[in-house]
Amino acid sequence: MGLIRLILLVVLGAVLYRLWKRWRERQAVPRKPVTHDQGHMLACAHCGTFIPEHDAVREGTQAYCCAAHRDAHRSS
Secondary structure, eight states: OHHHHHHHHHHHHHHHHHHHHHHHHHHHSOOOOOOOOOOOEEEOTTTOOEEEGGGOEEETTEEESSHHHHHHHHHO
């Protein structure tokens, strides 16, 4: 009975050590702050899809979600 307890204690110690080591590794990794701010959103003049301002394709005062929509709107 004593040998079984010793084996169980060693296994439990190994599991606890691995959990502690994994927790310490996660604490050491610097995390970037979560930001949900995408900036100002614009509607595509062709399809109406909202896109972040920095991703918009612009022509004059109009904003488009892609160059294909800009060209399609230009030809219509």
